[in-house]
Amino acid sequence: MTHKVVKIITDDYGEQKKNKNVWHLSILSCGDPCTLCEGEFYGMGQSNCTYKEKIVKSNGVTCIECLKHIDYFKRLNVNLHNPVKRSKK
Numbered sequence: 001m002t003h004k005v006v007k008i009i010t011d012d013y014g015e016q017k018k019n020k021n022v023w024h025l026s027i028l029s030c031g032d033p034c035t036l037c038e039g040e041f042y043g044m045g046q047s048n049c050t051y052k053e054k055i056v057k058s059n060g061v062t063c064i065e066c067l068k069h070i071d072y073f074k075r076l077n078v079n080l081h082n083p084v085k086r087s088k089k
């Protein structure tokens, strides 16, 4: 499965980000793109930050905090294909 990764280079005020060289996992929150680790929105109409994004097949995320989140999700014991049905009262 491909996924989108993003580097946030400068913040809204034009200041260089300390972690500008790391690739975050880009996710959608309320339909808008943001980083997984900090929920930092980027892109048109969201932020004046500068960024670079790309689509990768695997191993594109280099942000330690994003990787921690991904590892946590992988360890969750959920069954996406057979969700528990709730009984109606």
Ligand SMILES: [Zn+2]
Residues within 6 Å of the ligand: 023, 024, 025, 035, 036, 037, 038, 063, 064, 065, 066, 067
């Ligand atoms: Zn991150």
